[in-house]
Amino acid sequence: MPRSGRVRTVAETASASTAGRANVGAMKSHTEYLWMNVPTRRAFVNITDEVAAAVEKSGVREGMVLVNAMHISASVFINDAESGLHADYDAWLERLAPHAPTSQYRHNDTGEDNADAHLKRQVMGREVVIAITKGALDFGPWEQVFYGEFDGRRRKRVLVKVIGE
Amino acid sequence: MPRSGRVRTVAETASASTAGRANVGAMKSHTEYLWMNVPTRRAFVNITDEVAAAVEKSGVREGMVLVNAMHISASVFINDAESGLHADYDAWLERLAPHAPTSQYRHNDTGEDNADAHLKRQVMGREVVIAITKGALDFGPWEQVFYGEFDGRRRKRVLVKVIGE
Amino acid sequence: MPRSGRVRTVAETASASTAGRANVGAMKSHTEYLWMNVPTRRAFVNITDEVAAAVEKSGVREGMVLVNAMHISASVFINDAESGLHADYDAWLERLAPHAPTSQYRHNDTGEDNADAHLKRQVMGREVVIAITKGALDFGPWEQVFYGEFDGRRRKRVLVKVIGE
Numbered sequence: 001m002p003r004s005g006r007v008r009t010v011a012e013t014a015s016a017s018t019a020g021r022a023n024v025g026a027m028k029s030h031t032e033y034l035w036m037n038v039p040t041r042r043a044f045v046n047i048t049d050e051v052a053a054a055v056e057k058s059g060v061r062e063g064m065v066l067v068n069a070m071h072i073s074a075s076v077f078i079n080d081a082e083s084g085l086h087a088d089y090d091a092w093l094e095r096l097a098p099h100a101p102t103s104q105y106r107h108n109d110t111g112e113d114n115a116d117a118h119l120k121r122q123v124m125g126r127e128v129v130i131a132i133t134k135g136a137l138d139f140g141p142w143e144q145v146f147y148g149e150f151d152g153r154r155r156k157r158v159l160v161k162v163i164g165e
Numbered sequence: 166m167p168r169s170g171r172v173r174t175v176a177e178t179a180s181a182s183t184a185g186r187a188n189v190g191a192m193k194s195h196t197e198y199l200w201m202n203v204p205t206r207r208a209f210v211n212i213t214d215e216v217a218a219a220v221e222k223s224g225v226r227e228g229m230v231l232v233n234a235m236h237i238s239a240s241v242f243i244n245d246a247e248s249g250l251h252a253d254y255d256a257w258l259e260r261l262a263p264h265a266p267t268s269q270y271r272h273n274d275t276g277e278d279n280a281d282a283h284l285k286r287q288v289m290g291r292e293v294v295i296a297i298t299k300g301a302l303d304f305g306p307w308e309q310v311f312y313g314e315f316d317g318r319r320r321k322r323v324l325v326k327v328i329g330e
Numbered sequence: 331m332p333r334s335g336r337v338r339t340v341a342e343t344a345s346a347s348t349a350g351r352a353n354v355g356a357m358k359s360h361t362e363y364l365w366m367n368v369p370t371r372r373a374f375v376n377i378t379d380e381v382a383a384a385v386e387k388s389g390v391r392e393g394m395v396l397v398n399a400m401h402i403s404a405s406v407f408i409n410d411a412e413s414g415l416h417a418d419y420d421a422w423l424e425r426l427a428p429h430a431p432t433s434q435y436r437h438n439d440t441g442e443d444n445a446d447a448h449l450k451r452q453v454m455g456r457e458v459v460i461a462i463t464k465g466a467l468d469f470g471p472w473e474q475v476f477y478g479e480f481d482g483r484r485r486k487r488v489l490v491k492v493i494g495e
Binding site for chain 1: 357
């Protein structure tokens with residue numbers, strides 16, 4: 001592993017902040033709930049357009065948007081919109097936290113069969129927080145927002161909360 | 166894996182945001198520190214009530230609350246308040262990142278024996294950000310906030326930071 | 331595992347919030363982009379000073395700073411500035427999601443060889459959100475911010491977004 005000293009970082013102040021002056025304004029907020037209904041046990045669903053629409057509707061120019069699964073056997077995460085990668089995620093998560101045999105998990109003693117979904121969700125994460133700059137999602141070239149379902153076949157919600165100015 | 170196109174998402178604007186109009190107000194903030202003292206090496210502690218109390222005290226109606234472990238061998242995460250699941254998490258994390266033999270980790274060459282705790286904490290996460298809507302934690306039906314201790318038997322802190330309007 | 335009831339949490343209101351009164355003010359924001367250029371495939375780079383400098387430049391006294399990788403084969407996370415631990419992370423991530431053989435991943439059928447980097451990034455996380463209290467990063471004794479590169483040898487960006495009052 002190279003040591004940190006070998007890498008130089010260069011900070012570049014966004015043009016939105018004029019020469020060391022921060023933006024100042026009144027605070028706004030906006031809340032939406034996305035209903036998901038995945039017909040299979042597991043799936044990844046691209047929700048980038050829905051999140052972008054909520055940000056636009058909020059009128060926030062500079063701020064943050066929180067996007068989180070409201071259910072504890074599902075995830076929201078940011079990665080690539082590439083079906084091969086999604087197949088890799090699915091196989092990898094199943095290797096790290098297998099669904100079967102369901103009897104290996106104490107949570108399933110309660111009558112559930114979804115303990116693996118609670119484990120998979122911790123690897124992929126509950127939420128993302130995305131910067132809003134000049135009224136839009138401040139994304140790198142490949143960033144897309146996904147809902148990760150690990151125990152589907154029922155209605156669940158994703159929360160989108162926008163705050164800023 | 167089903168493709169994204171097979172799932173329809175429906176956005177529902179929160180009633181707190183009147184017909185496409187975002188809330189606007191002055192910004193407030195509030196900070197609390199929770200002292201934890203877990204008598205064993207590992208444990209999960211439900212801190213939902215403490216987080217909810219901090220939000221109420223803040224007076225924030227619309228915003229976000231950040232809850233994070235201030236120590237790097239501990240986590241804050243959101244999942245189920247079910248003891249069987251917590252036993253599953255403990256066994257699973259110990260399988261992914263075993264405590265013993267402690268000599269397998271270079272971090273422990275420094276005299277520590279807690280390298281595994283730093284690994285487990287990355288799986289479970291450092292922090293959660295929770296939406297505040299109408300003055301309360303905007304939670305799904307089963308969401309509860311937990312402190313995950315992976316190297317206990319000493320005092321550590323959790324930070325609760327509320328911002329909003 | 332001990333039950334939660336055995337642990338007592340004590341909330342301590344920050345002196346910045348005067349006796350149950352939250353701070354109130356106008357909202358500010360500030361945005362910076364850090365350019366990274368890691369000469370090897372994998373490395374961890376300490377970016378704490380750059381994040382602290384962005385917070386100072388913002389003029390924000392109470393708020394939050396989001397720091398995230400803008401590329402989907404890299405991470406931003408908080409942990410220890412200890413080279414033994416970084417070696418442990420590298421070996422552990424390679425065990426959880428090996429780079430070779432590259433043919434084991436469907437993502438690599440597209441011509442890429444970095445599927446493992448997309449998996450490693452999910453374990454270590456995309457982003458951190460850090461509280462700002464009295465104008466500084468509100469950190470525990472050992473918290474440091476790192477950029478985790480899992481597919482380097484090219485320029486990538488990290489976003490630093492400050493909001494608060």
